[in-house]
Amino acid sequence: MIVALETSCDDTCAAVVERDGTIRSNVISSQGVHDRYGGVVPEVASRHHLELVNDVVDDALRQAGATLDDADTIAVTRGPGLVGALLVGLQTAKALAAARRLPLAPVDHLLGHVAATELRPQAFAPPFLCLVASGGHTFLADVRDPGRFEVLGSTLDDAAGEAFDKGARMLGLGYPGGPALQRLAQSGDERAFDFPTAKGVAGLDFSFAGLKTALLYAIRDLGEDEAAARRADLAASYQRAIVEALAHRVERGLEATGHTRLALGGGVAANGPLRERMSQLPVELAIPPIELCTDNAAMIAAAARHVAPLPYPEYFGLDAYATGEGGL
Amino acid sequence: MIVLGLDTATPATVVGLLRADGVAFEGRHDPAAGERPGHATRLLGLVDEVLASAGVRLDEVTRIAAGVGPGSFTGLRIGIATARGLAQATGAELVGVSTLRALAVGAAGQDRPVAAILDARRGEVFAAAWIGDTEVMSPAAVAPETLAEALDALARPAPRSGGASAPPPLAIGDGALRFRDELEPAGADIPPDDDPLHRVAGRHVCHLGARAEPAGTDAVVPDYLRLPDAEARKP
């Protein structure tokens, strides 16, 4: 049984997962305090992680009907993410493991998103193409074997979730913007504005900077009153451009790799039109339940099964990393 | 009672162990000039070393004392997360200890004010002062000039003492060293740079921890003394 912790951004997460991918508990404490800042504030996130982390671990164990005595491995996200936030989870995990002389599996957060597909009961085994799109990352992965993947393309500027949030802010919606923008878009015409989808950007990388600028200019050109009157059209067209930008890369990726199976991950996988668009592709599609798409610790446990755990006390010197490393 | 003490509020990584027989053991890492603090990478290794030298197993520790600062935000969280995790896994009691108090306790027995002063970056210090066990200046983040005025007031002889000048306040800690030029003219007595009084010691964290009232895990949090920047900037 694996006890996993994840604190790379603003969700304090712990989970208990069996070796075969059965989730016994998956606790996510969303801090909810960042909304009023219009984004995640690293220092605020780190402070909350420390206050919450032990209770979240306790809750995960209690919900699983387990204790630390039942754990054979402690798993934890080592990066990438906010270093101050990561360190809270990493030190907690190291301390829990050290006190019980358990091995520790340091996990790359991005591998976690990919491995989320392997969790039961909807386990989806490689090979497949995987699109992970969230507020923190957007990348396309070629997954041939469990626990290993190759990044085919990633965002050159904003993450897809960030593009949703920034668009929402321009349209006067709150943070986080994704769900609010999707709601507003429901009553709008997605063909009303022809926003760019970075089709011209060759290869499999993503870019949302042009789209953001296009929305800004569209709002300015319409003038305050007209823009307000056509908010729903703007939202629908903007959303469609993000979905199409993601879909183009997925189509190219399928073509380039020959994959006939596709998995989605990351919080943007909750977006209705994106799911709709992906379901029309001629592939076998897997979308894990949304609580396994957004940041969570069950996915870290899933990934930990493919990581060589460090025996006690070899993990004492582990540090967190903000970017890169982790076998990417 | 067997107390394990941790402090990572300053660039040093500090561990102490107070055995049931009253004998104290210490381990520490002080980064060299220009070296980054090794809190995350060294703390658990030092805990192991100190336990080994004391001949104590972690599951025999009955109480864990964590320095709660003030100090480096990230440093504090590394030490406190470690202490909380160890306590959660072993069932040991958990207590928080003021890092400034632990520093001041190192100069106990002085019949004069002792000011514990830590470098708080951004041109400020975290400081507090005691005479014996009585706090005469409560912990605050202040500019060195403000601290100098406070020390000057502490240095003045009391009106009823018949003019006999009171002994100057003793100022210790990396903040006292950093701002020696500002604080000495105000009457502060600052020991030489290499005096161990300037460094937080594990045994003092343990001794204070032994006397503290155990709190729930949730109650042991950093004493940041400063808001996050985003919070401070809000209207």
Ligand SMILES: [Zn+2]
């Ligand atoms: Zn993520």
